[in-house]
Amino acid sequence: IRMLSTIVKQSPNSIVITTTAGTIEYVNPAYCRMTGYTAQELVGKNTRILQSGGTPRETYTELWDTVLSGEVWRGELINKSKTGNIYIEKNIISPVFDELHGIIHLLGIKTDITKQKKIEKELKQHRLHLEERVEERTKELKTKRSALERSQKALVYLLEDANEARRELEILNQKLKKANEELESFSYSISHDLRAPLRAIHGYIELLSEHLQNRQDSETDRLMNTIRKNAMRMGELIDDLLSFSKTGRVSMRMAPVDMKKMALQVFDNLVSPDQKKRIHFTLGSLHTITGDRHLLYQVWVNLIGNAVKFSSKKESPEITISSEKQEGEGVFRIEDNGAGFNALYKDNLFNVFKRLHTEKEFEGTGIGLALVKRILERHGGRVWGEGEVQKGAVFYFALPASPSGGSN
Structure with a gap:
């Protein structure tokens, strides 16, 4: 202690x-x-x-x-x-x-986070300034467009102003990019620094438990278990935050990905033999996608993991995965007959820490779907969900289809 x-x-x-x-x-x-x-x-x-x-x-x-x-x-x-x-x-x-x-x-x-908020405020000021400059330039361009009909010289001025506006826009975009990188690095640093004391807490709790073996009373047991449980939950939250932060920083290695093989591998890794006997799992033909294998694996882990988790309380859980090609995209569909969710709050599904179920109902940190959204956006894709309380949920994600357009 x-x-x-x-x-x-x-x-x-x-x-x-x-x-x-x-x-x-x-x-x-x-x-x-x-x-x-x-x-x-x-x-x-x-x-x-x-x-x-x-x-x-x-x-x-x-x-x-x-x-x-x-x-x-x-x-x-x-x-x-x-x-x-x-x-x-x-x-x-x-x-x-x-x-x-x-x-x-x-x-x-x-x-x-006072310094972080100051950065955000400066960022907002830069954006407002940019909007004002764009509005000012727009008015100037309208005036010069009419003058263009009367004078070739007006065309020269117009091109010069356009170049100046573009240069200013590039500068402001660089500032915006730098500020976002600083915010992301700040989040990563905080999460990373929290892991060391948590590891120490885990270690010392076990050492203390061994030291007090056969000498501790029920109250000591309760307090130690409470510390252990809360430290483990905080560790899971920090790990998810680190994964979320890393996703925006890691470079992508693009290659053709057999999505059916990957989805089946994720299901086999996540689900125990006893669970497989209960779950009616249907895996249809899935289109091949060009993307980062490691990041897309995380997409399947979170979406299939959610389907398994939220249908676990059903007597006969059902999970169905399929895909189809629509307007140059591979659209993937993961459906379950689980707890579902209130469709009125579907806009909160992919926000960090926004959960539609309590911790008592289903465990989780509220980061998984936000991670899915970030990964898919980095691939030029998108994700959305539909559901109804106690009638299951369907999650879709779309990615640019591979040139071959094939399915497995």
Whole structure:
């Protein structure tokens, strides 16, 4: 326990533990540095002392409704330090349960993203400036177009202005690309840095369990299991974040991909022999696609994995995969008879951390479909889904068909 305490104290991320009413019980040094308060000034106080008034009331309502219902809340808060400086923090706030699944504490892991938000604001200003310049140039071009009929000289001016506008657009596009790369690198760095303390927590929990063997009571067992379970879940979330971040950075190696062979391989790897006896799995002819084999494998892992997971509670699960060629695209279809989803919220399917089912119903991190969308967009493709509650779901994805246009 002393080792775990040392890890938390030395964590670069701000960590706070509160009661279910928001009274602070523990803060690590990183949290003190971020807020400007000492631990003695914070412990026993309510987290409201940090409120700046800049966070909408609806955000706090959503936060408390989420954590008190046993779910993890992720979002941003605008707070004020002891010195009066306004800062923006990214939050992951998790409920901590006792052995009866009652909520006894709240655990918050916070990251100061004030600099990131500043970059986003500058990016928005650049975009607005570009729109203004485009509008200005458009007006100028209209005026010069009429003058073109009267003078050859006006044509020269028009070409010069067009070249200048193009150069400015190229410069702004480069700034936009650089800002996006910095944001992606920032996300990757945060996720990567969180893995080291989690590995240490896993290791020390096992060492502590061995050290206390035959000497620990039920309460110690419960606390250690709670730490182990939450650390494992956080590890899964970080792994998915890393995969999502890497997807936009890795170079693609394009080659013909036998999609039927790949889909069958994914199904065999994901599904146990006992599950295969229950699942009615139909795999039709699938078109060959030119793409990155490793990235497309991840697409199948997430889509087939979801079909298996969300149909697992059915007495006779059914999964059907097929494809057809439409207007130069290979359109793939993955259908199941599982839990389905409310079609009103289908626009949220492919957003990071947006889930249409609770953690109690089906486990997951809310990153898989966002990863699928990013991979397919890098291939010049698209993805969409249809569903109805308790009547199953159908997910489609389309990719440019290979020149041969063949199917297997």
